[in-house]
Amino acid sequence: MGFFDDEAREIYDGKDIHELNDIFVKNEKIAEKLRKLVPKAHQKVINENKDHDGDEEEVAINKAGNIRFKTDIEDIKSFQQLSDVMKKSVQENKNVKAVGSFAAFSEVTETNGFLLQPVKNSYVAKTDLQLLNEETISQAKKDDIVYYDVKWGTKIFEILPVLKKDNRAFFNLGGWTGQDIVGINATSTHGSGITLPPLCSLIVSVSMVVPGDKIYKVEPTKGITDPSKFIQKFPNITLIQDDKTFNAAVVTIGSLGVTYEVTVWTIPLYNIIERREENTWTNVKSILKQKPYSTNPYLKFRNTEIWISPYTDYALITLRDLATNEDVKNYPKPEAKELFQEFIALPVVQEISKVLSINVGGALYLLLLLFPAIIPFVNEEALRSQYHKDPVVDSYELIYNPFGPGFVNDFKVISVEFSFSMKDDNHVLATEAILETLKELRHKHDLHIHGPASMRFSAASSQYLSMGNGSSDETRAYLEMIILVYDVWIDHYKRVFDSLTETALKYNARCHWGQYFSPKLDHKYLMNAYGAQNVHSFIEQIMKFDPNGIMSNSLLRKLGLTPDGKVTDFGIWETFGEKFKNGLNEFTKVLTNL
Ligand SMILES: Cc1cc2nc3c(=O)[nH]c(=O)nc-3n(C[C@H](O)[C@H](O)[C@H](O)COP(=O)(O)OP(=O)(O)OC[C@H]3O[C@@H](n4cnc5c(N)ncnc54)[C@H](O)[C@@H]3O)c2cc1C
Incomplete structure (x- = not known):
């Protein structure tokens, strides 16, 4: 059943990667056997996947390399150029898509027409108060809110230092900062926290050019802009202040037009205190069911993340709150450790990486393919390596994103994520079923995920197609899983993620627009997941x-x-x-x- 089972077992037959490494280091005969086996395994993976499309003719390739298509790439350097392309798109009846960082793992960026890439310096500046209405200005003063205009082409990691210099911050962040301000919200990216909506709620105004070159500024019904002042200054831009329109204008999946600028709200800069707790999934799942959530031992925190070891019962819980001045004085800053850091440093992994000239993440992947018995240990140990006994405190962005935008380039992973309603503990039941599917995939097909099944939470979003869409009192839970890759055309990740999607759909999952999006998802899925009313309102x-x-x-x-x-x-x-x-x-x- 396994991959070179007999040869691999001759080398190592246990469950502990450290033991395997020790044997490799100390026993030259075994080391030699492994050095010979690894290129064979590598070749076998290549042969099994040799029908992949090849790279030669493909023009546009996303960051991970798993999305490739032929298109006319236009590097957009000015608003005039954008305007010209949007005019031409209608004249020539040619499709258009815009990208931000081009990091989405799904086909949301695909087009056979023009692919527009922003090529300019980032732009973040305080919003011109002259154009805002009086009510917004006085409310912002009362709530200590400051608005900023951010242009398409500006990455989250470029925005945060500008805000920090002004002592300002976003109310929450996701697990990475490499995305563009428009691209991140077009797919409804989220962080975690049951009272915190997805990041699309940062945006209060959207400026976009639609095919044919008409320009709009779209805001909620009680928008921030003063219409009469705005029309005087920008007579050629149509201001729409209407919830029905706005609820489609942020999480767009790139389908309305090209957004060239957004306005975001910010709060005063804050510190976060982070605690970590070790537990078992058996205990955690009963804790997660305790209501009301406002007193739930885990969910009452500002941010809660549950990392579940997929093949053992271990779970690591991250609980975060706003830090007080006392906390800042009393507790140290965190020591950032990558999830697989410890394993990547092992000589056996380093050597495979060298022998095959592949990155260390890929080398670890191949080792796990050859020795699947070590996977439960590796996954659990990776989680345990993130535990810290004492609380840590730091500025919010350093706690939420200790690695900033760095992760994706030196360590390739592809992820899938499902969003679940929490009504009647649906999310707990769904997680149980997904863990079962993972175990089945492991036992029957030797197919695995790497790292935890990671559960996060959000409050509702009014954006029609946000994975967090719901009425204001609804909450959502998300379950994300990753797979290491060294060549994206190795389709193991698709087989695992398609099976997981099948299970998730039984619990009415919404699949993250910007992560792996199974080809099985169709119109019926969309109607079930978001409801006919949302879909029709979007259309x-x-x-x-x-x-x-x-x-x-x-x-x-x-x-x-x-x-x-x-x-x-x-x-x-x-x-x-x-x-x-x-x-x-x-x-x-x-x-x-x-
Ligand atoms: C390492 C990594 C970590 C991640 N962590 C998280 C996480 O913590 N939480 C989470 O929820 N997700 C996460 N994601 C998913 C990620 O946030 C989304 O895929 C996001 O959409 C990628 O942003 P981008 O700027 O690369 O968008 P792109 O891939 O460039 O585009 C995404 C969509 O936005 C549209 N778009 C982009 N620019 C424009 C524009 N100017 N006008 C109109 N449409 C536009 C595109 O057409 C496309 O439909 C992660 C992804 C990676 C790679």
């Missing part, structure tokens, strides 16, 4: 801003997120293509069976 806005479907792509057409709500599923043609590979007879058989 109304597509109809208004992009009646010709210029911003559409294959994924949106498959989901029915088009101006006329029509679904075009190319899946059946892909199925034909697959069969066709096996010869004309197969293809004829398929056709005659129709």
